[in-house]
Amino acid sequence: MGWLVEALVALILLSLCLAITESAPESALVTNLPGFNGSFPSKHYAGYVAIDKERNKNLWYYFVESERNASTDPVVLWLNGGPGCSSMDGFVYEHGPFNFELTKTKAPRLHLNRHSWSKVSNIIYLDSPVGVGNSYSKDKSYYITNDTQTASDSYAFLIEWFKMFPEFQSNPFMRISKRKSNKDVTKPVINFKGYLVGNGVTDPVFDGNALVPFAHGIGLISSELFEETKAACKEQYYKSENTTNECSDLIQKVYDDVRLLNLYDILEPCYHDTSITTFDIGSLPPSFFMLGKTERPLPVRKRIFGRAWPLGAIVRPGFLPSWPQLLAGSSVSCIDDRVATAWLNDPAVRKEIHAKEKSEIGRWDLCTNQIHYTQIAGSMIEYHRNLTLSGYRALIFSGDHDMCVPFTGSEAWTKAMGYKVVDEWRPWMSNGQVAGFTQGYANNLTFLTIKGAGHTVPEYKPREALDFYSRFLAGEKM
Ligand SMILES: *[C@@H]1O[C@H](CO)[C@@H](O)[C@H](O)[C@H]1NC(C)=O
Ligand SMILES: *[C@@H]1O[C@H](CO)[C@@H](O)[C@H](O)[C@H]1NC(C)=O
Ligand SMILES: *[C@@H]1O[C@H](CO)[C@@H](O)[C@H](O)[C@H]1NC(C)=O
Ligand SMILES: *[C@@H]1O[C@H](CO)[C@@H](O)[C@H](O)[C@H]1NC(C)=O
Ligand SMILES: *[C@@H]1O[C@H](CO)[C@@H](O)[C@H](O)[C@H]1NC(C)=O
Ligand SMILES: *[C@@H]1O[C@H](CO)[C@@H](O)[C@H](O)[C@H]1NC(C)=O
Numbered sequence: 333m334g335w336l337v338e339a340l341v342a343l344i345l346l347s348l349c350l351a352i353t354e355s356a357p358e359s360a361l362v363t364n365l366p367g368f369n370g371s372f373p374s375k376h377y378a379g380y381v382a383i384d385k386e387r388n389k390n391l392w393y394y395f396v397e398s399e400r401n402a403s404t405d406p407v408v409l410w411l412n413g414g415p416g417c418s419s420m421d422g423f424v425y426e427h428g429p430f431n432f433e434l435t436k437t438k439a440p441r442l443h444l445n446r447h448s449w450s451k452v453s454n455i456i457y458l459d460s461p462v463g464v465g466n467s468y469s470k471d472k473s474y475y476i477t478n479d480t481q482t483a484s485d486s487y488a489f490l491i492e493w494f495k496m497f498p499e500f501q502s503n504p505f506m507r508i509s510k511r512k513s514n515k516d517v518t519k520p521v522i523n524f525k526g527y528l529v530g531n532g533v534t535d536p537v538f539d540g541n542a543l544v545p546f547a548h549g550i551g552l553i554s555s556e557l558f559e560e561t562k563a564a565c566k567e568q569y570y571k572s573e574n575t576t577n578e579c580s581d582l583i584q585k586v587y588d589d590v591r592l593l594n595l596y597d598i599l600e601p602c603y604h605d606t607s608i609t610t611f612d613i614g615s616l617p618p619s620f621f622m623l624g625k626t627e628r629p630l631p632v633r634k635r636i637f638g639r640a641w642p643l644g645a646i647v648r649p650g651f652l653p654s655w656p657q658l659l660a661g662s663s664v665s666c667i668d669d670r671v672a673t674a675w676l677n678d679p680a681v682r683k684e685i686h687a688k689e690k691s692e693i694g695r696w697d698l699c700t701n702q703i704h705y706t707q708i709a710g711s712m713i714e715y716h717r718n719l720t721l722s723g724y725r726a727l728i729f730s731g732d733h734d735m736c737v738p739f740t741g742s743e744a745w746t747k748a749m750g751y752k753v754v755d756e757w758r759p760w761m762s763n764g765q766v767a768g769f770t771q772g773y774a775n776n777l778t779f780l781t782i783k784g785a786g787h788t789v790p791e792y793k794p795r796e797a798l799d800f801y802s803r804f805l806a807g808e809k810m
Contacts, residue, residue: 356375356377356496356497356499357377357379357496357497359379359686360377360378360379360395360496360686361375361376361377362376362377362378362394362684362685362686363684364684365430365442365681365684365685366439366675366678366680366681366684367432367439367440367441367442367675367681368430368441368442370444372429373399373429373444373450374396374397374398374399374402374429374450375397375402376394376395376396376397376429377393377394377395377397377497378392378393378394378395378685378686378687379392379393379686380392380467380686380688381393381489381492381493381496382492383485383488383489383492384488388469388470388471388474389462389469389474389485390462390467390468390469391458391459391460391461391462391467391485391486391489392458392459392465392466392467392468392687393456393457393458393459393489393493394419394420394423394456394457394685395454395455395456395457395497396428396429396448396450396454396455396457397450397454398450398451398452398453398454398455399429399448399450399451400451400452402454403499405452405453405454405805406453406454406525406805407453407454407455407456407500408449408453408454408455408456408805409455409456409458409486409490410422410449410455410456410457410458411458411460411486413532414464414699415461415464415482415703415705415707416463416464416699416700416701416703416705417464417465417698417699417700418459418464418465418466418676418696418697418698418699418700419457419458419459419460419465420457420459420465420466420672420676420696420698421672421698421788422457422790423457424671424672424675424676425672425788425791426788426789426790426791426797427445427447427448427449427790427794427797427798427801428445428448428449428450428457429444429445429448429450430442430443430444430445430448431443431444431445432671432672432675433671434670434671434674438670438674439674439675439678440671440674440675445794446794447790447794447795447797447798448798449790449797449798449801451798451802452798452801452802452805452806453801453805454500456493458486458489460482460485460486460489461474461477461481461482461485461486461703462474462475462477462485463475463477463700463702463703464700464703465696465697465700466676466682466685466687466688466693466696468688468692468693468694472702475702475703475704476703476704476706477703477704477705477706478705478706478707478708479706479707479708479709480708480709490522491522494522501522501523524724525724525725526724526725526726526727526776526804527719527724527725527726527727528726528727528728528729528801528804529726529727529728529729530729530730530731530788530789531729531730531731531734531736531737531739531742531787531788531789532712532728532737532742533712533737534711534712534713534716534741534742534745535711535712535713535741535745536570536710536711537570537711538713538741538742538744538745538748539737539741539745540569540570540571540741541567541568541569541570541740541741541744542737542738542739542740542741542742542744543569543586543590543735543738543740544558544561544562544565544569544583544586545558545740546735546738546739546740547586547589547590547735549740550598550733552589552590552593552598553586553589553590557582557585557586557589560582561579561582561583561585561586564576564578564579564582565579565582565583566579569583590735593735594786595735595736595787596734596735596736596786596787596788597731597733597734597785597786597787597792598733598734598735598786599733599784599786600786669698672696672698673696673697673698676696677690677695677696682696713745713748713749716728716749716777717749720749720751720775720776720777721775723775723776724776725776725778725804725807726776726777726778727778727780727800727804728742728746728777728778728779728780729779729780729781729782729789729800730742730743730779730780730781730782730789731781731782731784731785731786731787731788731789731792731793732768732781732782732783732784732785733784733785733786734785734786734787736787737787739781742779743771743779743781746771746773746777746779747771747779749773749777751773751774751775751777752773752774753771753772753773754772754773754774755770755771755772755773755778755809755810756771757769757770757771758770758771760780760800760810762795762796762799762800763795763796763799766783767782767783767793767796767799767800768780768781768782768783768785768796769781769783770810772810778804778810780800780810782796782797782800785797
C-alpha cells in the first residue's frame with residue numbers, strides 16, 4: 333500500500349451511499365470558519381479519530397459533504413503525500429470548498445470555490461501519519477514511521493471513520509459486500525472502487541528516466557545535447573552502477589539548463605526572495621529560493637515546500653529527508669505557503685476545525701520536519717497491477733508542465749504495464765477545448781495529461797480538474 337505515500341498523491345475511495353449524515357457526530361460539525369461569512373454549501377465536519385486503544389495515535393480529518401447529493405455521491409479520501417505533507421494542501425490550494433485570498437491584514441478571506449471537488453463527491457482530507465498537519469501523538473516515537481505503518485494507520489482510520497459516519501456505508505450499492513459484514517456487524521465494509529494518482533512518484537527507473545526526454549520534448553534543452561546524452565547514457569538516465577562519467581556529466585548539463593525554472597510548473601515565473609540570507613544559498617538549487625508572481629486574482633503558489641525530491645524523483649528505499657531537515661533548522665522563508673500557514677495556525681480557526689492548540693501539538697506546517705520517514709515499499713508498479721487486476725478503476729493523471737514528476741515517466745510506466753490499449757491516445761475536451769491527452773488501457777487503467785498544468789493539477793487547472801474528476805467518478809469516458 334505504499335501508493336498511499338507517494339509525493340502528492342490522491343487516493344480515492346468510492347463508497348456509494350444512501351441516507352444523509354444523520355448519525356454523524358454533531359460535535360465534529362464545523363459551523364463557522366474565520367474569513368468566511370457566507371453559508372456553507374454543504375455540511376463540514378472535522379476532528380480527531382483515535383486509531384489505537386490507548387488513544388495515542390490521533391489522526392485529524394476535515395470532511396466535506398457533497399454539495400450535490402451526499403447520500404449518493406462517492407466518498408473520496410484525499411492524501412497529499414509528501415511524505416509528511418498535510419492534506420490541507422489540497423483543501424486550501426487545490427480543490428477544497430473555498431478559494432483562499434491572502435489579505436493585507438494576514439487574515440485570509442475565503443470565497444466559495446466553483447470548482448470544488450465537493451461539487452460531485454464527499455471528500456475526506458486526512459492528515460497522515462501522526463506528526464503531520466494536525467495529527468499528533470503524545471508519544472513521539474510514533475513519529476518514526478514508514479510506508480507500511482502509514483498505510484495501515486490510514487486504513488485503521490477509515491475503519492473508525494466509517495463507524496462514526498455509518499450512514500456513508502449503509503446503502504444499496506453496498507449490498508454486494510454485505511456478506512462480509514454479516515459476520516461482524518460493527519465492522520464497516522469499505523466499498524473500495526478505485527483511485528487516482530496525480531503526478532505521483534512511482535518507480536525509480538521510469539521516473540528516473542523521465543526528465544531528459546521531457547526537457548527535450550518541451551524545448552528546454554537543445555537537440556544536440558539530447559542526442560549526445562541519449563547516446564552516452566544509452567537512454568538510461570537513471571543513476572546506476574552502470575552510469576558512465578560521460579553520461580553523468582551530460583545529465584549535469586541538462587540539470588544546469590533547467591535549474592532556474594520553477595520545478596513544479598515550468599510555465600510559472602519565479603522571483604528571488606531577497607529576505608533569504610539566513611542560510612547557504614549554494615547548497616540548494618536556485619529555484620528553491622524563488623517565489624513567483626502571478627496575474628491571477630487568487631494566486632497559485634510558486635514554491636511547494638516538500639520532501640527533498642530531486643530532479644528525476646526516485647523511490648529508492650531509505651530515509652527521506654525533508655527540506656527543513658536538509659537545512660538543519662534554518663528558517664525557510666522562501667516558501668510561499670502564507671495563506672495556509674496563517675489560517676491554520678490562527679487559534680480561532682483551530683477552535684472551529686477542532687484541532688488541538690498549538691501549545692499542545694505544535695504549529696501547523698504544510699510539510700512537517702517532525703517525522704522521520706523511511707521508504708520501504710519500492711516501486712509502486714506491482715501495487716498498481718494488483719489493484720487494477722482486482723477490478724479497481726485507476727486514473728493516473730499528470731500535469732504536463734510539472735518537472736518534479738514529469739508526465740513522460742507516468743506515460744512510460746502505464747504503457748509498460750502491458751495492458752491492451754482500448755482507447756488510443758487522443759485529446760480530451762473540457763469546456764469545448766482540448767484540455768490534454770489520454771490513453772485508455774484494459775482493466776480500467778487510464779492515463780491522462782492536463783495541458784499546461786503543473787504538479788498540483790487542480791491548483792493550476794481547476795475547471796479541467798473538476799471535469800476529469802467528475803467523469804472518472806461517474807465511470808464516464810474522458
Ligand atoms: C461579508 O459579506 C458581505 C456581503 O454579504 C460582504 O460585503 C463583506 O465584504 C463580507 N465580509 C468579509 C470579511 O468577507
Ligand atoms: C439523493 O439521491 C437519493 C437516491 O437517489 C434520492 O432519494 C434523493 O432525493 C436525492 N437527494 C437530492 C437532494 O437530490
Ligand atoms: C515500519 O515502522 C514500524 C513502526 O515504527 C515498525 O514497527 C516496522 O518495523 C517498520 N517496518 C520496516 C520494514 O522497517
Ligand atoms: C548493469 O549492467 C549489467 C551488465 O550489462 C546488467 O546485468 C545490470 O543489470 C546493469 N545494472 C543496472 C542497474 O542497470
Ligand atoms: C500482488 O499480488 C500477489 C498475489 O496476490 C502478491 O503475492 C503480491 O505480494 C502482491 N504485490 C504487492 C506489491 O502488493
Ligand atoms: C471497468 O469499470 C466498469 C465500471 O465500473 C465496469 O463495469 C467494468 O467491468 C470494468 N472493466 C474491467 C475490465 O474491469
